[in-house]
Amino acid sequence: MENERIFLSTPTMHGEEKEFIKEAFDTNWIAPLGKNVDEFEKELASYVGVSNAAALASGTSALHLAAILSDIKQDDIVFCSDLTFSATVNPVSYEKGRQVFIDSERETWNMDPKALEKAFEKYPNPKAVIIVNLYGVPAKLDEIRDICKKHNTILIEDAAESLGAKYKGKQTGTFGEFGVFSFNGNKIITTSGGGMLVSEDEKMIKKARFLATQAREPFPYYQHEEIGYNYRMSNVVAGIGRGQLIHLDEHKAKKEEIYNIYKEGLSNLPLTMNPYPECSEPNFWLSCILIDKDCKVKPLDIIQKLGEHNIEARHIWKPMHMQPVFDGYDYIISEKDSVSEDIFERGLCLPSDIKMTLEQQNRVIEIIKECFYV
Numbered sequence: 482m483e484n485e486r487i488f489l490s491t492p493t494m495h496g497e498e499k500e501f502i503k504e505a506f507d508t509n510w511i512a513p514l515g516k517n518v519d520e521f522e523k524e525l526a527s528y529v530g531v532s533n534a535a536a537l538a539s540g541t542s543a544l545h546l547a548a549i550l551s552d553i554k555q556d557d558i559v560f561c562s563d564l565t566f567s568a569t570v571n572p573v574s575y576e577k578g579r580q581v582f583i584d585s586e587r588e589t590w591n592m593d594p595k596a597l598e599k600a601f602e603k604y605p606n607p608k609a610v611i612i613v614n615l616y617g618v619p620a621k622l623d624e625i626r627d628i629c630k631k632h633n634t635i636l637i638e639d640a641a642e643s644l645g646a647k648y649k650g651k652q653t654g655t656f657g658e659f660g661v662f663s664f665n666g667n668k669i670i671t672t673s674g675g676g677m678l679v680s681e682d683e684k685m686i687k688k689a690r691f692l693a694t695q696a697r698e699p700f701p702y703y704q705h706e707e708i709g710y711n712y713r714m715s716n717v718v719a720g721i722g723r724g725q726l727i728h729l730d731e732h733k734a735k736k737e738e739i740y741n742i743y744k745e746g747l748s749n750l751p752l753t754m755n756p757y758p759e760c761s762e763p764n765f766w767l768s769c770i771l772i773d774k775d776c777k778v779k780p781l782d783i784i785q786k787l788g789e790h791n792i793e794a795r796h797i798w799k800p801m802h803m804q805p806v807f808d809g810y811d812y813i814i815s816e817k818d819s820v821s822e823d824i825f826e827r828g829l830c831l832p833s834d835i836k837m838t839l840e841q842q843n844r845v846i847e848i849i850k851e852c853f854y855v
């Protein structure tokens with residue numbers, strides 16, 4: 482159908498999800514918690530190769546708990562990826578800390594290790610570093626981890642977009658003290674909404690589960706010695722996650738295929754795909770393009786043109802240092818000009834829905850070509 486909408490990324494369900502939900506209904510373990518939650522935690526931990534996981538209401542709540550467990554408090558400095566979704570950095574504000582934004586490098590679009598080193602020169606004692614693996618492409622994770630180790634600083638890895646991606650053979654989300662995943666509706670697998678906090682530190686994950694269930698102390702009555710949250714994942718939602726996890730590798734393979742079809746189909750145009758180094762294996766969550774400098778075509782021209790054909794495309798995340806809400810916050814770059822700003826101004830995300838047919842994708846490619854040939 483010519484006019485059926487082509488989406489950026491929507492849920493793809495398979496059937497097993499219903500089986501796990503049915504079990505929750507049949508045993509009346511709708512809530513709270515239950516077998517699906519326990520098993521989903523174990524299965525995800527085993528998939529990424531980490532010892533402990535806590536299933537939570539969202540990726541954002543996982544990031545918030547990581548911030549609390551990293552002891553981020555009022556006026557603490559936290560180095561954060563500049564080019565990301567605001568959810569990566571907002572939890573620092575929840576705890577009244579102060580973000581210092583770090584520019585991107587060009588090879589992965591993620592945090593620039595050189596700019597991070599510079600930030601440590603200016604602020605020797607940050608509480609933590611929060612990095613993201615944008616659009617499923619791993620950051621320079623070992624370099625960043627080494628810098629954090631050298632400075633004795635906690636690393637929080639926002640792997641919300643990169644579940645299943647690997648860096649030098651190791652799964653993303655496992656490089657820092659804390660790793661965060663999201664199962665929001667547009668992510669590579671979804672539970673409708675949900676998240677996971679992972680760590681090698683069992684005490685921290687137990688603490689996360691405790692804080693996520695209203696910080697109820699083990700007393701016969703309700704006793705509270707800390708401020709708690711209602712951040713746990715429900716047993717029904719976890720059932721969807723268990724069914725989805727079975728298909729993660731399949732989703733990843735399909736996303737990679739989409740990326741390669743764009744790469745081939747758009748190869749003669751003045752643009753490049755979102756890059757990744759050979760040592761990494763992205764999950765290709767979203768295929769993005771960067772229009773060459775000095776080209777007259779702008780991201781909005783393509784987004785609008787695709788929109789006229791009922792096709793969804795989006796701008797790259799607007800850098801945090803450009804956001805009005807973070808006006809006046811420090812921002813560290815290592816190059817002459819801001820890299821993240823440049824990527825924002827020249828880049829866009831293409832429809833990467835794994836239910837998109839080859840015929841539909843070819844149509845997207847033809848429309849993009851038309852934008853350059855007029």
Ligand SMILES: *Cc1c(COP(=O)(O)O)cnc(C)c1O
Pocket residue numbers: 538539540541542565566568569613639641642662663664665674675676
């Ligand atoms: C989706 C996303 C989040 C937030 O996850 P939710 O589950 O929607 O709360 C955080 N960081 C990044 C980079 C994301 O893309």
